[in-house]
Amino acid sequence: MSLDLKLDGRSEDRFGTMAQGLLGTPADRPEGVLKVTGAATYAAENLPENCAFGMLVRAPGQGKVTAVNADEVRAMPGVLAVIRDERMIRNAAQGTANEAPVQGVDHAEYVGQPVAVVVAESFEQARHAAQSLKITTEGSPGPVDPDAVEPEGEPTRTGDLDSAMKDAVHALDLTYTTPSHSSTPMEPHAAIAEWDGDRVSVRASLQMLKYNRNELADCLGISAENVRIQSPFVGGGFGSKLGITAEAVSAAIAARELGRPVRVVQHRRQAFETVTRRSETTQRIRLAADAEGRLSGLGHEALVSNLPGETFAEPVTQASAFAYAGAHRVIGERLARLHRPAAGSVRAPGEAVGVTAFECAMDELAVKTGLDPVELRRRNIPDKDPSSGKPFSSHMLAAALDDGAGRFGWSDRAPEPRSRREGEWWIGSGMAAAFRVNIMMEAEARIDLTPDGAVVETDMTDLGTGTYAILTQIAGEALGLPAESVTVRLGDTDFPPGSGSGGSWGSATTGNAVWLAALDLRRQIAARLDCDEAELTLRDGQATCGNVTRALAEVLGGDDLRGHGHITAGDAFEDVVQSTFGAHFAEVAVSDVTGEVRVRRMLGSFAAGRILNEKTARSQCHGGMTWGIGMALTEELTHDRRDGHMVNRDLAEYHVAVNADVPPLEVHFLEELDPWSGPMQSKGLGELGICGAGAAVLNAVYHACGVRIRDMPATPDKVLAGLE
Amino acid sequence: MRPFDYVRATDAAGASNAAQAANAAFIAGGTNLLDLMKLEVMAPEKLVDISRMGLDQVEEQGRDLRIGATVTNSDLAADLRVRARWPVLSRALLAGASGQLRNKATTGGNLLQRTRCPYFYDTDTPCNKRQPGEGCSALGGETRNHAILGTSAECIALHPSDMAVALRALDARVEVRVPDGAVTEHELGDFHRQPGDRPDRETVLNQGDLITSVLLPAPAGDRQVYRKVRDRASYAFALVSVAAVLRVEEGRIAHAAIGFGGLGTVPWRDPSVDELLTGERPTTALFDKAADLLLQGAETHGGDDFKPPLARRVLRAVLEEATA
């Protein structure tokens, strides 16, 4: 039995009438105690008896791979196997691939590709043996420079942008570049695989288990029924754990070969190379505006890269399709096939870099037109999607701009750059709009209701996104149970398939599945009370219908009830355009001596439908804004110009923001319910905070010191070059 | 990491003896050595632990200070005498690494800290510092944070220390016990070796030589400034750093000692810069001339082209602050 819902139109808001008062509150994370005591167990941590340890080995070059001294390494102390198996994968699968990525170890298509796994009795033995395995490559390497190849793809053209540019009062034709980025979740990719007959169980650190199960099965050439994956705690993902990863596949292969459990953990340096990076981008942005700053046309063309055989192209212009009005448009990506490590989704693929560059260009247009940057954006809000002509499900940009500007004190800002100085520091402020498409996936969940409370089960994951908290709140709210009476079990393919975590869709999609499971239970309860479900009030373990109130346990009468929910996206995601919106404001200081930038304060106003848990939602936005700071100022994955390898593949030299880089961050949520987004009226929030955040910082840099950085990140050397 | 024998030394003689074996290394804090051993950039066959030999004391000797080799960066930075009289050293230490690393990293170890050149760290790319004669991958590669002073055709690797930059400006000396028991002293300026054609030889130390302490003479200047520029606000290596120790008398610079980080293959100090400044009235023109002198032999490699202008600006700002 299951309650299925395909979202074809507007949904009724049922949570407005619920009585428990749990949803929307800033509830603490239920798994918090486990996390602050060290009791939450991540993928590498439940070592089974007799576990062996594997280390991946990388290719030092491109071409045909030879392991020169495999026999010698096999004879090293403790070494159990040197495995080079054709089923091993070249790089992590793309998100939702649902099948094996490119496999094989005989040919390295990029420097750093895993080409062997060495297994030994101890981690120390395995590491040394892996380091001792000499790999050579031969053959002519493929290109690694995005400018050296003819890219695939053409942008979509609407109207005549070239003419619009000629006719415009204000025309800008600008190029921005962003480097490769790495997700670098704190937990490195790890797996422990163990076979029982033909069935393999893998404790892994992955985001989307129902896909990962099929991907792993396809890699191994076995049936998905024979694969179980568990990821109850995931130490961050940010896209890097969407698809099946090299350590999980090689652990499963090695465990089968050795007939004992095998753990493989990627060294941090390996994780940079084998899981997908965010592609570098070169973005040409054209803006054609009239005297009042109204856009007659816009162009957003991006050059991105990926390995041959990969389907993913960083969707840089995804939001530009609907962000601003303008009849004449050229929008789209070109993909250069390069032999750099594979590119894929990193937090807010597309918008993270696309909105950021576009919002920098909008700031340049504001300067050119003499308009206030907030006003320029307000003037260009479209009344319907300019690309498709479809209506928006809701449009909250104007509200976010007003809310953010008011709270930030934007009106106090002198428009001229270099208006304020404190000692050697130029002080300035900048803003940017935020856009992120709202995506709905498919998800199932079940709830078992007993006199002790409710147990929610789905293979959905919690990467720190707040899934445990939010699903607790949804189930508790719908079933009239306090949080303590709800247990949420996640991250196990033995549970009903959720949406997986990615694309900000997790809480809205799987949350709706949990709601449907609860609704299924509500109907069963109502039937027992002989009343209509809509008339049923559940609160604190009591069921009320009309003037009859009975304890839920009594209603159950010794039976355990099971509810099952299943949600799929339908026409509601075809007939209207769904997006979340926001506005970022930042104040920075720029050293006139060194070009160093310090962010002094940052504020974001965001609209994403119903906010399910204000505490975890706020933390998600803090994360996004901080990534924006990193993108604007510090994060750059450097590829060696000769062979494309990642040069700075460690956390000392790939500079993610540290505590001292991040000022107090202010986050505000706009009240909104979006009926098109589903019964919860809630949209994805995990990525909105990063979209455009870096632009607010860079625009503030310009306002502070008059230096425009179009080649991100704005490291001291680049700012200095402008100051010189 | 290669297997190794581990012995814990209880005194200097024992440590020296234990370290006579070829390819033995001393270990104290281990923060740099273990980092490199895990990648097999370094692969000693024997580790001699000198962390429990009582070399962790800071002692006054007249107006000088003797800093034991295993005094941690944290303890040294927090030492009240250092804070009061050698503040540039506290500042340099506090600008480096993180609280956790400073709690382990030692004075002697910091002097032996090895470069962060990414090609040195990558055993799949040739590196003359790891293996002389193999070639330098940095040349022609990514050179954002390489040395522009003291380089050779074989190596452009940067010395990453903050502490040593301040110590150079403070005229520190390094006390070394050689295996036969004799104790020698080296001016810090003579301790590190520029790469030349043997980038692997980074100091004057020979196998079994043990740094026992660093000697800090009474400060020759009371105006002490350390300034570090880096890519993020904390927990990052210097792009450029300047340590200045100055004394100003009657409007003139009576003593000048300027150390530089982020520029040299060794912790850098240029006597001609100090001489130029000494006896002069502080002016922007003078500071710029000092920068000219400092940078006249600089060789950049593309990625690090920004360093000369950045160094010039930081030097000027530090000298302005120190002479204000």
Add this chain to the structure above:
Amino acid sequence: MQTTLSINGTEHRLDLDTRVTLLDALRDHLGLCGSKKGCDHGQCGACTVLVGGRRINACLTLAVMHDGDEITTVEGLAEGADGGLSPLQRAFITHDGFQCGYCTPGQLCSATGMLGELAEGWPSHASADLDGNYELSQEELSERMSGNICRCSCYPGINAAIRDAAGAEGRK
């Protein structure tokens, strides 16, 4: 090699490969997996533990070097025999000082050590002077905690939690 480690008040005798780091001894040999391995090179702080009350990166030190040392890990931070949470642990939950939770044990141990350093009057890079009276300003706190990377970027929650707990213990 025989080594005795005193962890959270309990002595553990181990026979270890000399290459085993303190972190791997905790995680893989003693099953104390609270201390996390994020980078294994002292570049992230997830492995932070207290040795003799001082915070260090457990990944960059050998277990055999800590024979007889008093080591405190996240598992030892909870107060009292009943294992009740410390004020700092409680504050991390209240202020949402974590998301994925992987850096959290390191943050907690680091904050514990950091508050001790502050109480001893240690200066930091953010200190305006070196005279030894430091308050937990945003600048001081964020500089002193910069050895612990949180990629989820919970720094606002982490800092609020530390301030809250420090206040509860009479430190400002």
